Amino acid sequence: MSAPLADRIRPKTLDDIVGQQHLLGPGRPLRRIIESGEIPNLVFYGPSGVGKTTLASIIARRTKKHLCKLNGTSASTADIRAVVSKVGTLEAVNGILLYLDEIQYFNKKQQQTLLEFIENGDITLIASTTENPYFYVYNAILSRSTVFEFKPVEPKDIVPAVERAFRFLSQERGKPIKAEPEAVRRIAFSCGGDVRKAMNAAELCALAAEETDDALQVTPELAAELTQSSAPRYDREGDEHYDIVSAYQKSMRGSDPDAALHYLARLLAAGDLPSACRRLMVCACEDVGLAYPQIIPIVKAAVDAAQMVGLPEARIPLSDAVILVSLAPKSNSGEAAIDAALTDVKAGRAGPVPRCLQNKHYDSAEVKRKGQFYKYPHIYPNHWVQQQYLPDTLQGAAYYTPGENKTEQSYAAYWRHIKKEETPDK
Structure with missing residues (x-):
């Protein structure tokens, strides 16, 4: 051999x-x-x-x-x-x-x-x-x-290599191989930047070429048939995996549905349904978040449907959800808020839970003012009352800043209005 x-x-x-x-x-x-x-x-x-x-x-x-x-x-x-x-x-x-x-x-x-x-x-x-x-x-x-x-080779650079391969095979076999330009192009564009894969495809086409009196004919249809299963380069454990899932989420975050669908297609062509679903859910929560909070159950339903039906049908609900996430208004205020809170906690900035929020228990003998003194918000107008929630060491800390979108701005306006109408304790 x-x-x-x-x-x-x-x-x-x-x-x-x-x-x-x-x-x-x-x-x-x-x-x-x-x-x-x-x-x-x-x-x-x-x-x-x-x-x-x-x-x-x-x-x-x-x-x-x-x-x-x-x-x-x-x-x-x-x-x-x-x-x-x-x-x-x-x-x-x-x-x-x-x-x-x-x-x-x-x-x-x-x-x-x-x-x-x-x-x-x-x-x-x-x-x-x-x-x-x-x-x-x-x-x-x-x-x-x-x-x-080293980088994957661009298809335009692989075209001359495929042409050279057919010339080489013609000399080896002693009979001209006539590869149509579109056939050469299909081989070059189907190999995912892998020149070795393109050479293998060219050799397969030469072996399967239709023989005429004066040459072996490599048609675009033959090239398409022999390269159709040539999925793009992908390794679930390697850098290419992380590059693709990163580009997938960043394209949705950047509101580019066409790019997001491209990377979704690459994940699905490689059979990586779990990564496609996981990053889609993450993006709905992290990048759309409070700008359109209803998107989270919608995307969850699409992911559940995709996992239920499996590939290839899973592409349909995932495509719908990817387009929705890409075109939805964006806000990462929720992520920024929890990250700020975690930074304080990890730095040791915590402190005892305020007495009014603690679970009911008996006060020790040294406590002068006994009792929990919790104010139940639902008995106050607008279901809100001023009281201490953060520990003493974090009084005044602010983690959440409303995003510049109509949903969060409407929340902020509502609470500004409510808190100005605070009533005396009952």
Whole structure:
């Protein structure tokens, strides 16, 4: 069985790499470092299929270092020592470049094993990770490395790569492959920024292409059929998950229903119904809140319906609710109020509950004025009476500020009116 097309067609020079111009474009820092020939320890951070492994191979070739590849999911400390054993041998006369893929799967002890060898220069380390290295990579390694972030490749940049793939496959098979421009575009736009996925799709299309007398035909319909299940990049445990749910809520908060629906669609395409429902409920409470308090039971009903019917029908009540939340007036006064109160509590600013609010109990002997003296608001006009509610140490504290929306302003106006009509105690 031959290697995947992505490996057979792997770029050999910096200029052949698709995308990553923010790192490898003319004059960019990483390109200048590579061209200098003096390679420091590096950490490549970014999603899969965007050129991290390819770049490590190009660096090894340019520096004439012996390239050793390990994968954090399967490599052991013994594998690291086996790499180190090659130091100073004819096989690695120009030094060793260790490419450690998925370093986040190495435990702390395994990562510590690397330190001795990268500190003394026996090994140049290029580690790659799809997770945030500042969370998953041992600090001692990070302090000895430079982190570069790789981005998903734009579809427009993937189009030339797909065209090149079909030319390569034509040469391999000895028969022209005629891929219609729309077919190429469909492949480029369906791979979620993953060039490897685009190469795999191109190879599938070549295998399934209709054969004519003079060529293999790749039509848009064939490309659509073979890429329709190619969901956007998504990992429920990784950065992409948190980026998408963050963008989902921020789009609703920012009153952009189209963007909010886009991120909802990405969550649902990945089958992540729980995250779609949870963030929607949070947004209704946090970002709409008291500006339209009735929205909370409405959104809760939509979430319940979505969870009851499941996917794909769940998309319908969720879409309704996302649009409603996006277009509703916004207020975070409730969240700000409870956060301010929590700040006081966590700082130790509390104090005994005022006697008038305590549960009924007997006063001790030293209490001179015995009794609870609670004023029951419902026997007073407008169901309100002035009395102490906050502890003595917090008298005058104000946590809630009404939002600038008609609902909260109407509440504020009502209470200003009521409190001016305070009557004497009965």
